[in-house]
Amino acid sequence: MRPLPNRVPIIRIVNGTFYRHHPNSAAAHPNPPLFSDLTFELPSASSSPHNWCVVGPSLSGKTTLLQVLRGRLLCDPPTARSFPYLATDAVPTRLKAPSRAVQYVGFDAEQGGLGGDGSVTTSAYLSARYESRRELTDFSLKQYLLGDTELNPLQKLPGEDDGAITTHLLDRVVKDLRLSHLLNLPVTFLSNGQGRRARIARALLQKPEVLLLDEPFMGLDPPTVTGLSPLLQSLAEKASPRLVLSARPQDPLPEWITHLIYLRTDCQIGSMGSKEEVLDGLKKYVTGVQKGGLTEDETLPVDTLTDVGRVLSSSLAPSESPDSSKASSHELTPVNSQAEPLVQMEGCKVRYGDKVVLGNWTVETPEGNKEGLDWTVRRGERWGVFGPNGSGKTTIVSLLCSDHPQTYSLPIKLFGRSRLPEPGSGHRPLTFWDIQARIGHSSPEVHQHMPRSLTMRGVIENAWASTFRAKPSLDAAARDKVDAALRWFAPELRPGGAPADGEEESLAWADEYMFGEISFSAQRVALFIRSMIKSPDVVVLDEAFSGMDDAVRDKCTLFLTEGESKTYDDRHQIVDSGVETVRITGLTDRQALICIAHVKEEVPGCVREWMCLPEANTGAPARFGRLDGPLAEDERRWHEVWGFAAT
Template identity: 65%
Template sequence: MRVPPPRPPVIRIANGTLYRHHPNGTHSHPNPPLFTNLSFELPSSGTPRNWCVVGPSLSGKTTFLQILRGQHLCFPPTARSFPYLATEFVPNRLRAPTSAIQYVGFDSGNAALGVAASQYLSARYESRREDTDFSLRDFLLGNMDFNSIRLPGEEGTDQKLLERVVVDLRLETLLDLPVAFLSNGQGRRARIARALLTSPEVLLLDEPFMGLDPPTVASLSPMLRSLADKASPRLVLGARPQDPLPEWITHLVYLRTDCQVGAMGEKDAVLKGLRMYVRGVWEGGLVEDEHLPVRALGEMGRTLTEKGIEGDGLSEEIVNGAAGDGRDQQAAEPSATKGDPLVEMSGCAVKYGDKVVLGGWSEENDGKKLDGLHWTIRQGERWGVFGPNGSGKTTIVSLLCSDHPQTYSLPIKLFGRSRLPEIGSGELPLTFWDIQSRIGHSSPEIHQYMPRRLTVRQVLESAWADTFLSKPTLDDFAAGQVDATLQWFAHELNPDFSSTEAAAAGGKSLEWATEYMFGELSFSAQRILLFLRAIIKHPEIVVLDEAFSGMDEAVRDKCMLWLAHGEAKTYTSGFSKSGSGKHSPMEASIVESSASQSGNVRVTGLSEKQALICISHIKEEVPDCVREWICLPEANTGLPARFGRLDGPLRTDSKRWREIWAVGRQQ
């Protein structure tokens, strides 16, 4: 019996060097190689290889996935090829890599759903619909072009595939909604569904579980596994080191912070090598590679299974019995004394026609029947807002920030005043601009609408402006706060940061902040910048909606420390030693900064007069200071919102997390 010859690989990169721009061209910014001497191969047949590309912030995960699709320049050009796509096994419509290899990333918000980026923030909540407000069904079927003409040979969407994908991704009840109405998590599921409906040869998913609630993650991972097992399509994921790896992942690429491959191969072999490296540094026999930070590897290696997240990562045997990582010191215990009410919701229910999206419940309180959402936020309180995707978390934020048109008609008071004139009060109603000036807000929606042409400095300074593009009003103190923040986060925000050059310049040169635009930053750096913009002016209310998603553990913890203490505290550099004399890479002590020692702190952390509202689906991304919480029910269940109070940080106790989500197993 004749054995058929092996099929060529779908993607083959053999010792290629990749550039963003042509290396011989003239460019306004430096153009270093993205990856040097890169080799990678994705087979088209045989046992499926399910790859995951893992790396900390600024390591090039997204760039790596884009390279697999044919983006960026490869030298020599023949080093990258897609031989399988030229075979008879692939239909004509999938011969081009951009068609056969679909990429789903989450750095462009609803713009990828056909929602115009020129819309203003509150447009998604308005009842009037435009001709371009396509439904989710239209988006999935590709019916988003006027007078569209199907080319000869093009086939329509497979109806059975559509039905299966819609069910698997829990989109059945959303099909007739305009895509502008979708929540952040719903929009991400919709983009994955649309990519699957094109029946690609390869599907690149950049952090597919980011921003999804635990129940959705639990249902999405098995669905992806079924695709991976059949290699239809072949899957390549992108993930941060702290993200749990789906158990069906077979191969890993671990990227260094200098955009080089640190390790590549079978998952178990890569994890074993990284574990030996971590232990070698821990034992003191190895010197830590500055481009392979040990702290970023602490939580890597946890597994996402059908029963939840299992394992403690590479640091399990290291941190057992150790002193800990010092992160409990990120925030002082919240004050028990609460101030005046900042937000008062007295029975809010948001409806679009007959559809109730928030507050569609009744409950008994002291013998009284209360309809809708009743919630008060006071000065000094630190709230966590939780709930499934589509439960109304983003709607709550829109009410707080007064972006939602129904804010005028609902029983809401902000800063003790109503949006409408109150008879006999003698006070003028709050204006939209009054409210915006007193609230700091970071969210995927802000990320979507932030103009990409603003410079890094302009994004921060826009915290003192009425709109993103209007001229800010800064005094000398505010300008000093901007400078201090840029200096503190230069490593994370400056694409060309060099510790050597920074030391030579005394760390004071900030020219890069006026040269680089927001759109030129990595997704992680953009999230950091929006987080800093939300808190830099010390607003009365800080709203952080998935503000830390897309950041690796080390960068996230740095932002958390800044939120709590500003310039006053910092992490110690290097390693401390335990009683046994071993180096402890996990013990990152928090100490007084040089700015605090010199009495030159310009940016402080949260004050007792400020309120914090944090929305997240990951307990590690909830600041340690959060104590009060509200968990919204799944839409249209009629169940009321649940309230509670934590006795400590969420990050350090899974029982607290399970109590909020009312589940019996770890999520």
């Protein structure tokens, strides 16, 4: 008796092993077997929910496994992977091919623009994002969502419009993802978080059978996360489409996730099954290692499992009346008023036509009412900048780094100088090259524009270059710093990890591997090093640690403040590193730090001053405050910043 069509698996893998290159080919890099003898089924329908999440630390292959599920990578034997349900009459013709039926939405910089399919042109330089809309390829968000992003579209043949997007479907998706007010904006104007919601919306509008979401909550502000999770839950409950998510071990899991795949660090399955069974097994393993009864598996490090299984809470909501005793609507009194101002914004308001994207508020001060953003950053200060997606955080970074054309017309001074000539000042105007030389910057925009053809060494050396593709100008001391950073972060950067015991510690890999060949986490580590290795006056970290697991992130933040002088021991305690010659030091009191993050654990512990921007166009002012300790160590401080109140 043949199984009913709705009981046939959408994805079936039976004892399949996967390779990036053909196992008999002479690949330039190692080509180990991935997910050996994998057996997995994603049912088209079942009596109980099957909502899967792939969990694993950096370099464990989360994205790789999702690519396997969508039909990518070589399968051995080829017949081990199939898509039986797509061959049934229950699936429309347009979805017979796995490439259409199984949609993938990732948020790394390999997505080819907003669409990830090359449908939206990516600019060649950062400032293009902020220019006036005047190119034919400056498609609006609505055009992007509807797929109207071809300059010369082909006429559709009869039967090809069975997947047409109805007005009702479009209205429902954009409302659910809070995109309605952005439909007429060019997609290049969207913030990082808005762009991620747009990618999910685009995928949903294709009405796929399966939607693979690679770390969907990464980089989203807390209010957006608490709103997106219920939306995904409603899709999961209707199985339209079936969802498969990925997450890092420290990421809270939505309550509606029912099944887990936990990956080892060698791209193999560590555990797979119901959420309860997998979490119970992992907790028993951790307890056994900690009590000495079990030997730790080097491919299943215990320190990555400490927080696994936390539940994504929806019990927080913005407070109607934030604690005014802890926050102010105007600038803070500096701890050291004698410290030199490095950034001065006095009444900044950024607008595109009638739309104000930053500074749309009025603040009462002792000197009278002031419009726009007032903000000063001095040497030695460590700032955190927070706010909902679309509140203007990325715009602030673009003003700081002089990528935004309106920098010239706004009341902004960097390093005490304006971008325009100041009569009688005796100072020449500040040039773009002056700013690039004195600000270190890591952000999703830098990630997107960094050439994939640069070597690992080339990415870090780019800190001494004037543009992404310019030749860097390094002296002997700078080269020593690059070598020191590559050795320090070899386990996180080098594919395959650090050299084995007894193996010569060569840095040849840094000249052999291209930026585009390494994992998303390793790319972020390289860009973080690039931002701070030159000891610039201002270090700007915009979501620099998103996509890293706890251990990698903690190593980066410790390196930011201590350089090579401190490290972590086996118990994750900070100890002296024992490095005889420290070539890279941490932040000094001559430098300022500006950090943007949506997760408190991704805020370096040295951050003390903070600014929280309001939801766009509410008229509420930015709020300022000073922390009494590291954000990650106290949930109260995080609630104070966001004005959250437990409900």
